[in-house]
Amino acid sequence: MNGFEHMTFNDKVNLYRQFDEARHADLENFAQEYHSMKLRLAELEADLDDERKNRRSWRQQAESLKQSVxxxxxxxxxxxxxxxxxxxxxxxxxxxxxxxxxxxxxxxxxxxxxxxxxxxxxxxxxxxxxxxxxxxxxxxxxxxxxxxxxxxxxxxxxxxxxxxxxxxxxxxxxxxxxxxxxxxxxxxxxxxxxxxxxxxxxxxxxxxxxxxxxxxxxxxxxxxxxxxxxxxxxxxxxxxxxxxxxxRFNSTFEMEPLQAIRRIDTTPTYMPSTRRIPSADDSASQNSNDANTPATTWSTITASASRLPDRTRPTTTTNLSASAETFEPTQTTTRISSTATGDPKSGIPVNRTGQRIDRTSRAPTKPEIDRFQDRIADQKLCNTHHLTSTGCFAYKCNYDHDPIDAAMKHTLKYKARSIPCTVGSKCRKAECFYGHQCPWGMERCTNGKCPFYKNDLHDIQDLEIAKFVPAVA
CATH class of the missing domain: 3.40.50 (Rossmann fold)
Known part of the structure; x- marks a missing residue:
């Protein structure tokens, strides 16, 4: 205070002015802060109301969902x-x-x-x-x-x-x-x-x-x-x-595996019935994407009875040969010339005149035939699916595509040879499973309407394989 008393009048006026300016600035700040806090409070109250409403809505939805579930x-x-x-x-x-x-x-x-x-x-x-x-x-x-x-x-x-x-x-x-x-x-x-x-x-x-x-x-x-x-x-x-x-639902599901029951075939057995050559009329159509081969399965043919008389059918079954124990009589035997050229694994076997020759394959045994006949009793096997690497692409094929073992596949392939290829002896298809000459041979075939006559595949005499020509896909 003593210093203030000794100050000049102007100094005192300046001091009062500074004090008033500082007080005014503080009041302005207080007013702005109060206004900001008031706005913030209003926002928080609005947010709180929204949260309150949302919480009520979520609670109602949760209760509704809980009841629904x-x-x-x-x-x-x-x-x-x-x-x-x-x-x-x-x-x-x-x-x-x-x-x-x-x-x-x-x-x-x-x-x-x-x-x-x-x-x-x-x-x-x-x-x-x-x-x-x-x-x-x-x-x-x-x-x-x-x-x-x-x-x-x-x-x-x-x-x-x-x-x-x-x-x-x-x-x-x-x-x-x-x-x-x-x-x-x-x-x-x-x-x-x-x-x-x-x-x-x-x-x-x-x-x-x-x-x-x-x-x-x-x-x-x-x-x-x-x-x-x-x-x-x-x-x-x-x-x-x-x-x-x-x-464990014993009253609903079978607990023990189903056991297949052997069905006895009551069809009379005699040698000519095994020698029968299927006719073209026996063939049934099959969905196939190959326009050059018959749309037929051997399974279909074996299920049909022959409608063609066998002119050499005997009336007795004595002195049956070993071939009578197989599905078919022994088919014609082919041989490979010692001078044959080409790749036997991938090539198509042909004779000296270029006619395709089917190589000799083992005849199925009686047990193999029995299994085959049991398998096709209700649904025939699809040749294209089982005998080609590409498989069957037919839409809604009605034939059996389920897996088969090697013996079943061999039997199916053996029987497919009894269906003549429509292309004939010029066929060079790599996986053609149809026959390219009469399996019984021109000397032993007794069917006057043998389907192999139709495509000039019946009277092929030269069965010696002279070479193996490249196959086509």
Missing amino acids: GRNRFAVVLIDGDGYHFCRSYYMNTSESGGAQAAHALYTDIQQYIRANNPNLDSDIEVMVILYFNKQVPARALVDADVIQRMSQLDEFFWSFTSSRSLFQVVDCGPGKERADSKLRDTYRFYLNNAQCEHIFLACCHDNGYVAELDKYRHDPAATDKTVLIRHGNTANQFYNLNLPFA
Whole structure:
């Protein structure tokens, strides 16, 4: 203060002015801050109201979704029908009721399992069943085991099965093992992530190919809590290491593998019947993409009775030769000239005049023939699929594409030689499986209407292979 008293009047005026300016600046700052805080407070109040509204909306949606999930919970059963068969009593019952009884038994087994292992679920939980298969596989197995008499009975069975419950479906995936497998895997992944799906029952334990897919979810709690494996009579050992629960539905599925029953052929056996040469009239059309070869399968021909008389048919069967134990009499024998040129592995054998010659092959044995006839009893084999490297590309081919072993393939190839190639002796097709000369030879053939006459393939005399010419694709 003492210093202030000694200040001049001007100095005091300047000091008061500075003080007033500083106070005014502070008031301005306070006013701006107050205004900003007021705006911020209004925004926060608006945000709080929005959050309050959103929270109410989300709570309502969550409650609605929870109620919806609770109302529409279901269990799905995925069945690989190529390996799982229903109890034979259902198939052997009338077609109208057998399928419905199997559906009811499966539905009951599922409901009982759910009530026993998850009592918190409603007792009326929906059950969806999807069965994937190649219809020809179980149909043939059931016919061979004498469970059903004809393959069409399986259609009638599943019509009854699906019509009895609206959520029961049967899907024919067509030929090929992996088709049904891949559909079942993809469907499993789809329902695994479905919140309304409470349980997934998998009927696939006959095939350890599913183990790799299920192993991906070994440590996934959602998958292990939801997935249940249905036991099979031949459950692969790898399934027991997946840490997944098992269910056994003995009243629904057959636990023992179906055993094929040998059907006795009552057709009289006599030597000329094995010597019969199929006529052109015996041939049946087949879907084929080859316009230059007959659209015929030997399976079709062997299933037809000859409509041509055999002029040399004897009335006795005594003194049968060894060839009578095979599917066909010994066919003509070809030989390779010591001076033959070309590549025997990839070339086409021709004689000196350029006529194609079929090389001699081993005649099938009686057991091989019996197996062959059993295989084609219900569906004929597709020549193009089994005897060529490219396979059959026909749309909806009606012939059998399922795998065959080497003996079956040899028998099919041997018999295909009894169908004349329409191209004739000029054929140079690498994998042509048709015949290029009469298998019985011009001296021994007694069929006046032999189909090999038509394409000038009957009276080929020179059966010595002079060279191997390049083949065409």
